[in-house]
Amino acid sequence: MNRFILTSLLLLSAINVVAAEGHADHHSAAQELTLALDVFNELGGELATAAAGRLRDERLLPAEVRLNAEAVAHVNPRFAAQITQVNANTGDQVKAGQVLARAENSDTLAAFELVSLIDGVVINRHVTLGEHLQPTDTAFVVADLTRLWLDIALYPKQVAQVKPGMAVHISTSFGPAPVEAEINYVAPVVDKATRTGLARVFLANPEGQWKPGMFVAARVALTDFVVPVRVPQTAVIELKGKSVVFIREQNHWRAQAVELGRRDHAYQEVMSGLVAGEQYAAAGGFLLKAQLQKDELESGHNH
Secondary structure, three states: OOHHHHHHHHHHHHOEEEOOOOOOHHHOOOEEEEOOHHHHHHOOOEEEEOEEEEEEEEEEEEEEEEEOHHHEEEEOOOOOEEEEEEOOOOOOEEOOOOEEEEEEEOOOOOEEEEEOOOOEEEEEEOOOOOOEEOOOOOOEEEEOOOEEEEEEEEOHHHHOOOOOOOEEEEEOOOOOOOEEEEOOEEOOOOOOOOOOEEEEEEEEOOOOOOOOOOEEEEEEEEEEEEEEEEEEHHHOEEEOOEEEEEEEEOOEEEEEEOEEEEEOOOEEEEEEOOOOOOEEEEEOHHHHHHHHHHHHHHHHHHO
């Protein structure tokens, strides 16, 4: 049985909507449903306890993944020579000292080897069998793709604000999962043509998921601060035009309207409606919302 069918059956068998009666103050307008915690967890929900936490004052800035220029090696012949053997192609993983090609000195006819200077990937091959090369000609370009640069464009206002060591959240809508990193370098000059500055992250890429040339979003945390109650963005659900959080009381879940404040990429400040110590659905609230709407519709038809 696939997970969608299992989820539907579990919801239908385990959840019953009940009217919220006898609740005072802000509870009076809320709606409730009943769902055992183990079923909620089985459906992929996550329970959390409301508490204080940190939010970031972030700036969303454009960034590009680039080759680490300090980890790129150009392989050239030592003499004017003719290529007699080619052992490597573009895309090959190679080791430092590995023979990429063999050549014959054009003057002495002595044979010699062109070897990789680093561990990495052949990203360019500019040589074919029998070709004549000069010492200024690049035969191969080898890059270590496990260490990349992420270059972040700084607008004039951010040039003075962004410093090495600041946290940065890196994400893209079409590729790898987001990662947390930090600013490693801020250029001491701005680009004369664009008037933008440069901040750089030394981006670890052990699995090769980040590709040079990718454009990504970089959220740089200029500062952070503590708020009395914060919840993950996944906890806030839109219901009937209001922002709600599903609060748990034993096996009952209440769709409680909340007043929201500041936010960052991951968390949201809750100014009222949820207090520290209350348990709530940090993830999976959309399942509770769907069941509320379903049972409201069925109740309306029955009346």
